[in-house]
Amino acid sequence: MEAVHEVFNLTIPELGEIPALEKPCLLCGRRDFTPLNSFVLNQRRFHTVRCRHDGMMWLDPQPTEAFYQELYSQRYHAAGPDDPLLEQATLDVHSNPAERQRVAEIRLQQIEEFAAPGRLLEAGFGHGAMLITAASRGWQVVGLELDQGCVDRMHEAGVAALRGSLLDYDGEAASFDVVGMYSVIEHTLDPAAHLEKARALLKPGGLLVLRLPETAAEGPPASLIAHTYHFDAHTIMVLLRRCGFEVLRIDNFALWKPTRYPGELWNMNVVSRKKNRNVPTL
Ligand SMILES: [Zn+2]
Numbered sequence: 001m002e003a004v005h006e007v008f009n010l011t012i013p014e015l016g017e018i019p020a021l022e023k024p025c026l027l028c029g030r031r032d033f034t035p036l037n038s039f040v041l042n043q044r045r046f047h048t049v050r051c052r053h054d055g056m057m058w059l060d061p062q063p064t065e066a067f068y069q070e071l072y073s074q075r076y077h078a079a080g081p082d083d084p085l086l087e088q089a090t091l092d093v094h095s096n097p098a099e100r101q102r103v104a105e106i107r108l109q110q111i112e113e114f115a116a117p118g119r120l121l122e123a124g125f126g127h128g129a130m131l132i133t134a135a136s137r138g139w140q141v142v143g144l145e146l147d148q149g150c151v152d153r154m155h156e157a158g159v160a161a162l163r164g165s166l167l168d169y170d171g172e173a174a175s176f177d178v179v180g181m182y183s184v185i186e187h188t189l190d191p192a193a194h195l196e197k198a199r200a201l202l203k204p205g206g207l208l209v210l211r212l213p214e215t216a217a218e219g220p221p222a223s224l225i226a227h228t229y230h231f232d233a234h235t236i237m238v239l240l241r242r243c244g245f246e247v248l249r250i251d252n253f254a255l256w257k258p259t260r261y262p263g264e265l266w267n268m269n270v271v272s273r274k275k276n277r278n279v280p281t282l
Contacts, residue, residue, distance in 0.1 A: 036219030221263025
């Protein structure tokens with residue numbers, strides 16, 4: 001195997017040893033890939049790889065669920081701008097409140113082009129500007145977040161929020177008009193399970209709104225431990241269709257420029273609608 005670009009080699013003692021598993025392609029199930037870049041964390045080497053058959057990209061191997069539970073409940077939202085591992089966490093969490101508010105308004109305007117205010121669930125709400133803004137516009141909101149501090153801040157703001165992941169949420173089936181996941185799906189160990197759970201929670205014709213990086217074929221500029229899957233417009237559309245959604249709109253949304261690594265990464269907003277599987281299509 002040809003040597004690939006090494007983004008960093010880092011030891012963070014408090015993370016300890018990182019258990020990790022090799023993963024097949026999310027779309028075709030094969031392990032026939034091209035390595036794009038790599039990094040070493042606590043003596044373990046990770047690669048960003050690209051499937052030779054369908055272009056799906058992912059982190060390989062991937063740390064286990066327990067590692068990410070710990071990461072997102074303890075460290076992610078508390079990361080400072082100098083944290084070398086979690087640079088991505090500083091984007092939303094540390095940007096200024098006026099900017100958060102502006103972004104939340106844009107996101108809601110986009111949703112309201114397709115749906116009147118009703119029940120909205122946001123998984124992985126972080127600072128919560130989206131939930132607070134949605135509530136002020138007449139939406140009945142529920143938020144899910146792994147970090148108890150984020151949940152406490154929503155309760156102080158009078159917003160319904162629970163600690164936990166989408167997969168563990170026991171909300172009523174077919175009860176939401178909108179499910180939003182902003183900067184979430186690329187962090188999960190099982191994106192298809194998240195889309196299927198969102199589908200189960202949505203009413204017929206309900207909207208799923210995702211924000212995620214649109215990664216170029218050469219891979220992301222900085223493949224950090226937090227991003228487990230790297231999509232582009234094609235691969236997310238394939239996965240959404242497979243999970244029972246019709247894609248209505250894909251927009252470029254914002255550009256991310258890492259401060260520590262060269263290169264940049266576009267994000268996209270993807271609006272899709274739950275399809276009724278029982279209706280035959282001609
Ligand atoms: Zn594949």
